[in-house]
Amino acid sequence: MSGRVYIVGMGPGADAMRTPQADQALAAATDLVGYSTYVARVAERAGQRRHISDNREELARARHALELAAGGAAVAVCSSGDAGVFAMAAAVFEAVEHGDPAWRTLEIEVVAGVSAMFAVAARLGAPLGGDFCGISLSDNLKPWPLVLRRLRMAAEAGFVMALYNPLSRARPWQLGAAFEVLREVLPPTTPIAFAAAVGRADESVRVVDLSAADPAWADMRTLVLVGTATTRRIERAGEPWLYTPRSVAPEL
Amino acid sequence: MSGRVYIVGMGPGADAMRTPQADQALAAATDLVGYSTYVARVAERAGQRRHISDNREELARARHALELAAGGAAVAVCSSGDAGVFAMAAAVFEAVEHGDPAWRTLEIEVVAGVSAMFAVAARLGAPLGGDFCGISLSDNLKPWPLVLRRLRMAAEAGFVMALYNPLSRARPWQLGAAFEVLREVLPPTTPIAFAAAVGRADESVRVVDLSAADPAWADMRTLVLVGTATTRRIERAGEPWLYTPRSVAPEL
Numbered sequence: 450m451s452g453r454v455y456i457v458g459m460g461p462g463a464d465a466m467r468t469p470q471a472d473q474a475l476a477a478a479t480d481l482v483g484y485s486t487y488v489a490r491v492a493e494r495a496g497q498r499r500h501i502s503d504n505r506e507e508l509a510r511a512r513h514a515l516e517l518a519a520g521g522a523a524v525a526v527c528s529s530g531d532a533g534v535f536a537m538a539a540a541v542f543e544a545v546e547h548g549d550p551a552w553r554t555l556e557i558e559v560v561a562g563v564s565a566m567f568a569v570a571a572r573l574g575a576p577l578g579g580d581f582c583g584i585s586l587s588d589n590l591k592p593w594p595l596v597l598r599r600l601r602m603a604a605e606a607g608f609v610m611a612l613y614n615p616l617s618r619a620r621p622w623q624l625g626a627a628f629e630v631l632r633e634v635l636p637p638t639t640p641i642a643f644a645a646a647v648g649r650a651d652e653s654v655r656v657v658d659l660s661a662a663d664p665a666w667a668d669m670r671t672l673v674l675v676g677t678a679t680t681r682r683i684e685r686a687g688e689p690w691l692y693t694p695r696s697v698a699p700e701l
Numbered sequence: 702m703s704g705r706v707y708i709v710g711m712g713p714g715a716d717a718m719r720t721p722q723a724d725q726a727l728a729a730a731t732d733l734v735g736y737s738t739y740v741a742r743v744a745e746r747a748g749q750r751r752h753i754s755d756n757r758e759e760l761a762r763a764r765h766a767l768e769l770a771a772g773g774a775a776v777a778v779c780s781s782g783d784a785g786v787f788a789m790a791a792a793v794f795e796a797v798e799h800g801d802p803a804w805r806t807l808e809i810e811v812v813a814g815v816s817a818m819f820a821v822a823a824r825l826g827a828p829l830g831g832d833f834c835g836i837s838l839s840d841n842l843k844p845w846p847l848v849l850r851r852l853r854m855a856a857e858a859g860f861v862m863a864l865y866n867p868l869s870r871a872r873p874w875q876l877g878a879a880f881e882v883l884r885e886v887l888p889p890t891t892p893i894a895f896a897a898a899v900g901r902a903d904e905s906v907r908v909v910d911l912s913a914a915d916p917a918w919a920d921m922r923t924l925v926l927v928g929t930a931t932t933r934r935i936e937r938a939g940e941p942w943l944y945t946p947r948s949v950a951p952e953l
Contacts, residue, residue, distance in 0.1 A: 458823075465722035468815065473717065507947075531815070533822045539830030542944035546935050553937035559823035563720065563783070563813045570785045571710075571811035578791030579843075580851055582834035582860060591831075591949035599832055599858045606854040607847070608834060683798050685805035692794035695759075697843035 452518030452555050455525045456541055458532035458562025459490060463648035466563050474560050475525050482514040483527030483537075491527060507537065511544040515552050531564035535585050535613045565672045566611035569644040572654060574683070576642070576676055577609050578693035586623045587614040593623070597630050604634035609693055610675040617669040624664040624673065631675060635659055640676040640691055643667055656682075656691060704770030704807050707777045708793055710784035710814025711742060715900035718815050726812050727777050734766040735779030735789075743779060759789065763796040767804050783816035787837050787865045817924045818863035821896040824906060826935070828894070828928055829861050830945035838875045839866040845875070849882050856886035861945055862927040869921040876916040876925065883927060887911055892928040892943055895919055908934075908943060 455474035460466040475481070481488050481497060484504040500517075502510045514524045528536035538559050545552045570577045582603050588596055603610050615624040631639075637660035644654045645668070655666060659675075667673060676693060683690040707726035712718040727733070733740050733749060736756040752769070754762045766776045780788035790811050797804045822829045834855050840848055855862050867876040883891075889912035896906045897920070907918060911927075919925060928945060935942040 456827075458819075460720070463722070465725065466720050466813065468712070468718050468720055470715070470717035531819045531823075533819060533827050533829045534833075538823070538827035539944050539947045542827045542830075542933075542935060542942055543946055545942070546933060546944075553935065557826075557942070559827065561718065561815045561819040561823040563815060564819070567710075567783045567785060567813040567816070571783075571790070571813040574809075575708075575785050575790035575794045575811065577785045578794075580834065580836045581786075582832065582855075584832045590947045592951045595859070595949060599860070602854045602858040603834075606851045608851070681794075681798060683794060683805065690794055690797070690809070692791050692798075694795055695791045695842045697847060699844045 452521050453523045454514055454518045454541065454555060454557045455560055456528060456532040456538045456557070457525050457560045458528050458530055458536065459487060460563045461530055461565045461568040461647055466568060466648060468562060471560050471562055474558070478523050478525035480517050480522045480524045481527055482510055482517070482524055487527040487529050507540040508544060511537065511540040512548060514541065515544055515548060515555065518555050519549065519551060531562045532559050533561065534564040534583060565613070565647070566674065568647045569642065569672050569674055572644065572647045573642055573656065573674070574690035575692040576640070576674055576680060578695050579607070579609060579677065579697065581609040581611070583611045583613060585613045586616065586627055587620065588623065597626070600627055600630050601634060604631055607677050607697065609677055609680070612673040612675065614669065615667045615671055615673045616664065624667055628659070628662050628664065632659060636678050639678060640680050640682060642674040642691070644672050644674065645670045704773050705775045706766055706770045706793065706807060706809045707812055708780060708784040708790045708809070709777050709812045710780050710782055710788065711739060712815045713782055713817045713820040713899055718820060718900060720814060723812050723814055726810070730775050730777035732769050732774045732776045733779055734762055734769070734776055739779040739781050759792040760796055763789065763792040764800060766793065767796055767800060767807065770807050771801065771803060783814045784811050785813065786816040786835060817865070817899070818926065820899045821894065821924050821926055824896065824899045825894055825908065825926070826942035827944040828892070828926055828932060830947050831859070831861060831929065831949065833861040833863070835863045835865060837865045838868070838879055839872065840875065849878070852879055852882050853886060856883055859929050859949065861929055861932070864925040864927065866921065867919045867923055867925045868916065876919055880911070880914050880916065884911060888930050891930060892932050892934060894926040894943070896924050896926065897922045
């Protein structure tokens with residue numbers, strides 16, 4: 450088969466955070482496939498077709514991209530952030546594994562990008578200074594008790610945490626339940642950041658203590674960053690900087 | 702103070718994976734500070750000064766950058782990957798917290814980038830399809846028992862793992878000890894990837910089962926990616942693709 454699929458991580462939103470490799474893949478594509486918000490970030494190009502789908506239809510969108518490529522198209526699947534982090538890459542390979550065996554002969558190229566947690570961390574200082582993890586709070590594809598177990602273990606092990614998909618209209622209570630578990634393990638002064646649209650005009654960033662963190666400050670676009678017991682605030686005239694020291698003392 | 706520090710994540714190596722934001726910061730700098738390998742990746746620019754230091758002197762390098770900025774310079778601290786992930790950002794803020802109070806009036810901007818684990822994951826398929834973590838195996842700054850505890854908890858919790866700094870001449874045994882712990886928790890068929898210099902001419906990538914993983918295949922430039930019990934290989938005519946399904950069944 451002559452078709453090709455690029456799964457493109459377009460970064461967290463600002464054009465300056467999108468790699469040249471992502472631009473090249475988007476320019477080489479005959480067809481763009483993706484959620485409307487992400488496809489809308491790509492400049493219109495004569496002759497390039499656009500296939501818009503709903504954000505929740507990931508597997509159907511992946512199959513559609515593979516069918517187009519099997520017909521000879523060069524398809525760019527438009528993902529936010531990094532294509533492999535809670536985005537489209539895993540859905541495409543899942544569709545390949547369970548789909549038409551001929552899809553295994555397609556060229557499939559994943560284009561890495563800057564995932565939201567790194568843009569947020571850079572905006573705040575260096576909160577990811579130690580070991581870290583990324584956890585999706587969505588229980589659409591995994592059982593909620595497993596999410597809670599991972600949160601508790603990550604807090605106990607001292608990982609800085611980035612919480613993706615903290616809540617949505619259909620899942621309004623998950624973030625509050627997550628904070629309850631974190632409060633059982635982490636000190637009340639642990640810094641929590643709520644951030645959305647970092648680097649864009651509608652950016653919003655708020656840093657508070659875990660004891661004061663309110664799930665109502667988040668929506669489906671928010672990334673919630675959870676510090677550790679050692680994460681520090683550096684006070685100064687402007688907004689404080691946040692960082693996690695690289696060193697961990699022997700007793701921790 | 703009029704000085705400024707950019708802490709720049711230059712991506713995993715290939716120019717096409719460096720963001721325009723990083724290029725802009727490097728172009729705006731009067732002074733570059735960094736480990737020789739990273740500074741060498743920046744094209745020479747007339748009048749721009751270069752301050753090369755040894756890779757292990759992170760805190761001294763951070764202080765040097767802050768002193769230059771306090772003298773009015775625009776300093777770019779050159780980091781590989783993402784500046785906040787096992788790189789220079791945390792060292793700079795640590796130096797600020799414990800250094801000259803006047804440093805808190807400097808402009809400090811962290812520029813996010815594509816960290817090695819995402820370039821490696823993209824090269825392999827979508828191994829980070831679920832929750833994931835990044836762990837440095839270096840015990841220079843944290844106690845080794847804590848590293849082992851984090852590895853065990855991450856494996857038990859089902860996180861995909863990226864292991865940074867797997868070993869060096871001064872720390873030759875850590876990766877072997879890590880594999881021993883992982884073998885106590887994860888199935889012998891769990892995929893392990895060894896990858897270095899992804900996207901560059903000297904790229905090397907090797908994927909094996911955990912039971913066969915040999916620490917001798919790694920050096921200080923290698924990133925080791927550890928799958929989960931559910932990570933899948935998609936067999937095909939070429940190199941197999943690796944991906945971790947987004948779904949986790951209730952019993953896991």
